[in-house]
Amino acid sequence: MLKINHFSNAILSDINFHLKENENLILLGSNGAGKSTLAKVACGIIYSDKVELFGEKLEHLCAKRRAELINYVPPKLEIFDDYLSLREYLELSRLYSSLSVDEVISILNLDALADKPCKTLSNGEQQLTMLASSILHGAKLTIFDEPTANLDPKKTLQVYEMLKSDVIKNRVIITHDLNLAHKLGYKILSMQEGKIEFFDENKKFFEVSNLEKLFGSSIKHVDGYFAVNL
């Protein structure tokens, strides 16, 4: 589904992995490890000739086909225009989804915000807006960059439910939240200083010995949940 063959640049070094059809992925790693850069390479924002999507070379795809195959949801909503409303933004985003804009708005309880300009929304509301946008885009593979950052517990749960559901086809999720990574149970790719340090099944990642190796004593495991050991 997603294949990167020995890609290197100023931030990443020798990134080489293959994600099979219908395999979802969690992308972990400390700040500055190169997770977002990797995502931008995978979706073509950063040009490379080392990426294959669903068996096709990314650099050979026409723009429309590329948009059908892959989408990237950045950590923050960036909009230049001052007046674009949430609904208009979502209308622009609707490409391959069978759901309508109104359906997605009501699924995510955004009705009250629909006519507000995107720029006036709070961080959390913008996060939900981007999630809604990615559902409407309906790409075969969507990369979410920290989709639960900036969210209150209620909204975190809401996003978690959406990420699990089949309104999104295949997904790669970048996160710092080990509980999210654990509960979703997807394969894990963990990065350190631009390199891949772990790429295997979820279970193997959460083995005590591996966690100790990666995080030392900064993570505590209590009743199936992971917390920062303060």
Added chain:
Amino acid sequence: MKYLFIILSIALLLTAPFFGQIKINLFNIGDMASMDYKLFWDLRLPRVIVAFFTGALLGLSGLIFQSLFRNPMSTPFTLGVASGATLGSAFAIVFGLVTLVPVFGFFGALLTIAILFSITSKLKGYDTSSLLLVGIALSFFYSAALMILFYLSQESQSYEIVRFTMGSLDVVGIRHAVPVIIVSVLLLFMSLRYKNEIKLLLTSYDNAFLKGVEVRKINTILLVSVSIAVGVAVSITGPIGFVGLIVPHILKAIYKKSADKLLLVTFFYSGIFLVGCDLIARNLGTSSDVPIGVITSFLGAPFFIYLIIRREKI
């Protein structure tokens, strides 16, 4: 309110050719032998038409540039196209090719576009800001070249060059209006044709890219269209300042809408604005017409500042 403005604007447009230093006798404009006929059909009407379409073109160009460059200070002249046209025209004036001034102006503009895009197509990390910087560098280069022409020119030629840079809507005969009409309508057509892409580009370049817009191609198409249109207009009227900078801002402040919804509105009201300014320039009672650039700036700048202050208060 909206309709009132449209009606007033159309009324202005229809009556503008009848006002000027010389009174026109309404009953004679059908009489081919009369002075009034010549005055109306050869001078006044072409002038109002050129004013409308030049204003429309400059305003729409400004709106497109400000959107694509994400820079509120962008004007249709930012990429140096107008400087190129000015230099071409000045060249024609200094070397005694006065009848060819518009042709040289247009080639100056075309040459600038060619230089601009051949440089930026070689840049690896293409973005609009490098295009902007190259454009600004070119403008400075042209200014220096213009200085050399000034240095070489005779006094009367220098005056002619200066007069050209002030902008002028003096045209004789309807045929001079035709190129401006064609390019401005084509530009309007292009901008409406790519309206959806413009809308996506107004979110963010990355977002437009992810949604399947060929960002580089669309940018180039729009920038080249604007540049050619501006080149044609400037080679006929000279660089008329402030319309392309201020009118889009004023309309955005009034309408409070995204740029993609203001394409037609900007086209129409920028045209009206220049017709209005020209009407004032022609009727101030001075012995010759006040340069149009003076009026656009004198009217536009204070109103613009008023709008900024008012916006801050809200």
